[in-house]
Amino acid sequence: MLNARILRSVFLFTATNALAAAMPLLLMPVLTRVLTPEDYGIVAMFSIVITAFGSLTGLSVHGAVGMRYFDRDEYDFPRYVGNSFIILAVTSVTLLALVTVFREPLEHLTKLPHDWLMVAVGVSAVQFVLLIRLAIFQSAKHAGYFAVFRVGQALVDASISVALVLAFALAWEGRLIGISAGILLLGFAAAVSLFADGYFKLVPSRAYILNALKFGLPLIPHVLGGMLLATVDRVLIANLLGVAETGIYMVAVQIGLGIYLLADACNRAISPWQLEALKRNDKAVDVRIVRYGLLYFLGLVAIALAAGAAAPWVLPVLVGPAFAEAASLIWLIALGQAFGGMYFFVSNIIFYRNKTLSLSAVTISCGLFNAGLSFVLIQVVGLKGAAQAYLVAQIFLFVSAFILSQRLRPLPWRAAFLVHTREL
DSSP: OOOHHHHHHHHHHHHHHHHHHHHHHHHHHHHTTTSOHHHHHHHHHHHHHHHHHHTTSSTTTHHHHHHHGGGTTTSOHHHHHHHHHHHHHHHHHHHHHHHHHTHHHHHHHHOOOHHHHHHHHHHHHHHHHHHHHHHHHHHTTOHHHHHHHHHHHHHHHHHHHHIIIIISOOHHHHHHHHHHHHHHHHHHHHHHHHHHTTOOOOOOOHHHHHHHHHHHTTHHHHHHHHHHHHTHHHHHHHHHTOHHHHHHHHHHHHHHHHHHHHHHHHHHHHHHHHHHHHHHOOHHHHHHHHHHHHHHHHHHHHHHHHHHHHHHHHHHHHSOGGGGGGGGGHHHHHHHHHHHHHHHHHHHHHHHTTOHHHHHHHHHHHHHHHHHHHHHHHHHHOHHHHHHHHHHHHHHHHHHHHHHHHHHSOOOHHHHHHHHHHHO
């Protein structure tokens, strides 16, 4: 069984992400009655841009930092972290130049002013620092410190957003400033924390840079594929239907995001145990992994269906009447998020086998499939078509990753299910 420390970690990670997820939901009754759907659409596009830029600033090597924490005896870990900052600096300057050169097409695609595109570059760069700090906390199983930074970011974001939107009537700009401030302030605190804990040493190393890039570069298609899965629908809605429709869809996504955050919290807590269990290569332990996985899958689906069933009654309390159309989308998005959570569990096995390139191929394929299906269904069905495409693509992603994980490290799913059935 999972020991008490892991269970406490699961609870703390889950509570942390629940609190962070609660901030947008707590803001929703206020903001959706002050901001228009168009305003909400702009906020959605800014969040997407930060995510997109974040895949390029740092090239996802914060994941390598988290992995190398377990190999501290073999690496000069502070120096490894320092070299990840070198990668961050080079990629951030490059991205800044690209955004400047391609100003007009980016403004047209994202519906954001150029000044905010430039801000997004800086915010995504600082977010990389925060992700490194969180990755180290996760690897060290320091759920309490993780909670301080994660909830702290959400509190800063929420408090500044409310003050600027309500007191200063800054509308969408106030919300964007709040989002940016939360990341910038906690990113600065993360940098100070890295220095204070002795996790930073700026001594360039070609070997460490190449090692980090070897982990991060193959993940870029994976990250971009994930973006196509998670955000392309809003970009297509903004360009095919309008920014106001993007705002309505964003409300449904934010409510469905609770399922994702629950799955993410469980994954952060369980993945260290799961990786250690896989290393044991023991049949009895493998059965235990599978049985925990099955319970996790069933729990996610049950919660997603419950959220969808409750949406028509709960949504009028949470949002203004201009966003009522979102109710019919929530069950589709929540169920899609549940399958995304299942994907987390099986993708850990692929990471364990260091087959990030294979995972990237799966993710980018599913992302392109989602983009194509969304493009068709949005024009045929409208907003609901985007949610339908998202659900189908997430199922496709989970099934594809499951098949790949079984080829790389077979687990006794059928045997575990039969044993569990006999015990019942």
